[in-house]
Amino acid sequence: MSKISVQSLGTGNKEGFLTKCGGSIKTWKRRWFVLKGDVLFYFKTQKDANSTGTIQIEKDSVCKEEPEKNKKDRYYFSVSTSKRVFLIYSDTQADASSWVKQINERIDAKNGGGGSKPSSPEAAASPAASAPVDAGSKDAEPVAAAEAKSSSPGDSNAARSTPAKSVANASDVSARERISVAKETIPFLQDEQSKVLEFWQIWSESIPVFEELVAGTSVEFHVSTSADMKKLTWRTAGPQNVFIQKMVDFFWNVGAPESEIDRLNDVGALINPVKIGSWIDMSQKGGMDGGWYFPVDIPIKTAIEASDAGDPSRKVREWADKHSIATVLSVGRDMGAAPPRQTEVRFQLPGDTFEKQLAIAKDAYSAFSFPEIPDAAMAVLEKSNAVGLILSVVTSSDGFVRIGLQAPEPNEEAVQELAKCVGATHDSILKFQSSLSCNGPSFVEYQYLMEGFGYGVYKEGFDIQFVYHVGDETK
Numbered sequence: 001m002s003k004i005s006v007q008s009l010g011t012g013n014k015e016g017f018l019t020k021c022g023g024s025i026k027t028w029k030r031r032w033f034v035l036k037g038d039v040l041f042y043f044k045t046q047k048d049a050n051s052t053g054t055i056q057i058e059k060d061s062v063c064k065e066e067p068e069k070n071k072k073d074r075y076y077f078s079v080s081t082s083k084r085v086f087l088i089y090s091d092t093q094a095d096a097s098s099w100v101k102q103i104n105e106r107i108d109a110k111n112g113g114g115g116s117k118p119s120s121p122e123a124a125a126s127p128a129a130s131a132p133v134d135a136g137s138k139d140a141e142p143v144a145a146a147e148a149k150s151s152s153p154g155d156s157n158a159a160r161s162t163p164a165k166s167v168a169n170a171s172d173v174s175a176r177e178r179i180s181v182a183k184e185t186i187p188f189l190q191d192e193q194s195k196v197l198e199f200w201q202i203w204s205e206s207i208p209v210f211e212e213l214v215a216g217t218s219v220e221f222h223v224s225t226s227a228d229m230k231k232l233t234w235r236t237a238g239p240q241n242v243f244i245q246k247m248v249d250f251f252w253n254v255g256a257p258e259s260e261i262d263r264l265n266d267v268g269a270l271i272n273p274v275k276i277g278s279w280i281d282m283s284q285k286g287g288m289d290g291g292w293y294f295p296v297d298i299p300i301k302t303a304i305e306a307s308d309a310g311d312p313s314r315k316v317r318e319w320a321d322k323h324s325i326a327t328v329l330s331v332g333r334d335m336g337a338a339p340p341r342q343t344e345v346r347f348q349l350p351g352d353t354f355e356k357q358l359a360i361a362k363d364a365y366s367a368f369s370f371p372e373i374p375d376a377a378m379a380v381l382e383k384s385n386a387v388g389l390i391l392s393v394v395t396s397s398d399g400f401v402r403i404g405l406q407a408p409e410p411n412e413e414a415v416q417e418l419a420k421c422v423g424a425t426h427d428s429i430l431k432f433q434s435s436l437s438c439n440g441p442s443f444v445e446y447q448y449l450m451e452g453f454g455y456g457v458y459k460e461g462f463d464i465q466f467v468y469h470v471g472d473e474t475k
Contacts, residue, residue: 005049006046010036013037016090016095016099019088033099038057041053041054055079058082062079073092174210178437196286204234206247207246217242218473219238220238221235223468227466229424231287231458232282235278237275238277240268240274243278260335264333267333273298276294287457292332295329298331306343308343309397310397323360323363325347340398342401345392353387354384376421377418380417380418390405391406392445409442410444438468445464446464447465
């Protein structure tokens with residue numbers, strides 16, 4: 001069936017654009033549907049050479065309208081087969097009714113004109129959400145908000161390894177509210193006409209609300225800032241089945257290409273993460289980018305498959321094999337409108353001492369041709385003697401993009417000294433972390449962005465990032 005084109009079908013019984021729910025997780029993809037005989041074909045466009053899939057109409061199939069699900073400009077109907085229930089919507093009530101009528105005529109014909117099988121609660125029920133991510137699309141036209149590529153496909157904070165430095169129940173203000181308060185301390189986010197502010201608002205509105213969680217699940221919130229407060233990364237993650245559709249809606253709203261949404265679907269099906277998340281980057285110069293990440297243990301081979309093929313991903317695999325690193329802490333990817341795509345993998349560095357972990361990190365800097373951490377910053381890192389180092393590596397088809405070495409729980413003296421290393425002041429950092437109700441950063445990242453990947457809006461070269469675990473909302 002996959003080789004059937006729109007053209008080869010000729011004139012169908014009925015054809016037109018509809019939006020279909022994915023099979024495993026309820027995400028939506030707009031497709032061109034053609035009803036031809038007893039088969040409902042669907043394609044990505046009206047001129048596709050290959051069908052994306054088919055729905056085989058059977059004697060026991062049931063097709064009916066689903067008025068209780070209707071929303072503005074979304075008129076739902078379902079088609080059930082022996083394999084599953086397909087939930088679909090049209091932009092108009094008349095069109096939805098017409099599709100139901102046409103499909104029921106085909107069911108009726110298969111039953112010798114005896115009519116279609118009466119619907120039942122079992123037939124009407126949608127299949128339960130299960131493992132693979134099926135990332136969908138929106139029928140609304142994307143709004144091109146992402147004007148510049150980011151320097152990173154995700155905040156390098158290792159979520160699952162984050163020391164508990166956030167203040168619990170700080171004045172009973174939720175983590176969600178605290179990141180909103182913190183936003184008010186960022187000067188370049190105060191202009192109501194700012195596209196960067198609009199980008200932040202679109203992202204924040206995509207985060208599932210507390211009421212959507214089920215008992216025992218949670219949403220986590222993280223934010224990182226450069227020492228000079230000119231670049232920030234915001235992150236949130238939670239249960240796959242709660243997050244996926246709102247994440248995809250966000251990506252479509254900011255102009256992510258469908259090919260990258262499909263890539264999310266493919267990688268999600270491969271990894272099958274129980275937790276997924278979204279992130280956004282922004283800068284004072286107008287940089288905006290966003291993407292997804294899976295904060296779960298992933299075999300290195302599987303994580304590398306999320307990256308674009310080339311020397312960078314090959315070298316990362318060779319370095320990991322050299323040091324017997326079999327898994328990554330997380331994998332993430334940017335969803336920007338223009339290539340090259342960037343993929344981030346994060347590693348918990350092996351070794352039971354700071355010295356052993358630092359030696360492995362230094363070997364990565366050498367293997368990937370990044371400059372060493374400057375002496376002044378290295379002195380602060382060595383003074384910390386912090387076990388639990390994490391390495392973040394960002395690659396693209398054009399080469400290595402960024403490397404970041406994260407050290408846990410820097411004290412106030414270290415924060416002050418590191419801010420000085422990059423010409424920043426300590427006062428603004430204190431104000432920011434106070435707005436987050438955090439005692440201090442969960443991590444400090446010694447970061448280097450390769451020349452050419454700042455795109456005029458992000459600082460290239462060495463920089464310091466302070467990473468905060470703002471908190472979790474648990475139901």
